[in-house]
Amino acid sequence: xxxxxxxxxxxxxxxxxxxxxxxxxxxxxxxxxxxxxxxxxxxxxxxxxxxxxxxxxxxxxxxxxxxxxxxxxxxxxxxxxxxxxxxxxxxxxxxxxxxxxxxxxxxxxxxxxxxxxxxxxxxxxxxxxxxxxxxxxxxxxxxxxxxxxxxxxxxxxxxxxxxxxxxxxxxxxxxxxxxxxxxxxxxxxxxxxxxxxxxxxxxxxxxxxxxxxxxxxxxxxxxxxxxxxxxxxxxxxxxxxxxxxxxxxxxxxxxxxxxxxxxxxxxxxxxxxxxxxxx
Numbered sequence: 447x448x449x450x451x452x453x454x455x456x457x458x459x460x461x462x463x464x465x466x467x468x469x470x471x472x473x474x475x476x477x478x479x480x481x482x483x484x485x486x487x488x489x490x491x492x493x494x495x496x497x498x499x500x501x502x503x504x505x506x507x508x509x510x511x512x513x514x515x516x517x518x519x520x521x522x523x524x525x526x527x528x529x530x531x532x533x534x535x536x537x538x539x540x541x542x543x544x545x546x547x548x549x550x551x552x553x554x555x556x557x558x559x560x561x562x563x564x565x566x567x568x569x570x571x572x573x574x575x576x577x578x579x580x581x582x583x584x585x586x587x588x589x590x591x592x593x594x595x596x597x598x599x600x601x602x603x604x605x606x607x608x609x610x611x612x613x614x615x616x617x618x619x620x621x622x623x624x625x626x627x628x629x630x631x632x633x634x635x636x637x638x639x640x641x642x643x644x645x646x647x648x649x650x651x652x653x654x655x656x657x658x659x660x661x662x663x664x665x666x667x668x669x670x671x672x673x674x675x676x677x678x679x680x681x682x683x684x685x686x687x688x689x690x691x692x693x694x695x696x697x698x699x700x701x702x703x704x705x706x707x708x709x710x711x712x713x714x715x716x717x718x719x720x721x722x723x724x725x
Contacts (some may be wrong), residue, residue: 449534477547484547489680497534502525505680566689617703624719627695649699651675655683656695
């Protein structure tokens with residue numbers, strides 16, 4: 447509790463309480479305060495055993511953070527945890543991420559090409575946003591390309607895909623899709639199949655999460671994608687963890703209707719997902 451209060455006062459508006467009961471928090475981190483070039487959201491879930499026995503469960507969200515960059519940053523955070531076992535580490539994590547962003551800003555790395563952001567974030571941009579900055583559809587299937595390398599390109603059977611009942615609120619529509627999967631290659635195939643549907647491909651966001659149980663290692667292979675709706679993928683994966691579902695991919699499509707929904711959008715995303723999982 448002391449750590450949360452301290453972080454809240456240190457980071458102010460950049461610190462966000464997602465769910466007090468579940469101890470889910472989100473911290474927006476950037477390379478500088480005035481004109482940030484590089485920004486990243488760190489979402490953390492503090493398990494009951496934190497900090498003495500368990501590390502935070504975390505997710506790093508940034509449109510530019512992929513593959514090697516993600517792995518290097520994740521390894522740095524793991525290292526900090528191991529070096530400070532039993533201690534509160536969120537402040538160290540945030541400052542390490544800031545350090546990486548500052549290094550990126552000072553290096554010759556080109557600025558991130560952020561093609562797509564959540565419509566909710568664009569609230570203050572007014573008409574300029576609508577005219578100049580329309581989000582461009584970015585293919586979240588690319589995320590899986592480095593998991594399913596060329597050598598794994600085996601023709602696996604396309605699993606059946608189920609579609610849930612849509613939920614509509616203030617002209618925004620949400621619909622969940624579900625498929626049983628046992629390999630990342632099947633996840634990729636299902637996503638490709640869904641994207642063949644023009645209506646799904648035209649959705650403002652296609653948020654997804656999957657959990658695959660690996661019998662031999664007795665561990666889960668799991669991942670999620672926000673597709674521009676910051677923190678939505680992590681919340682969806684968290685729901686699947688709570689419901690303890692195995693070998694399943696859930697995709698939630700959202701078509702934005704022009705009216706901001708605020709936090710209600712997360713409620714609809716999770717309700718869609720929960721309904722299709724129960725069905």
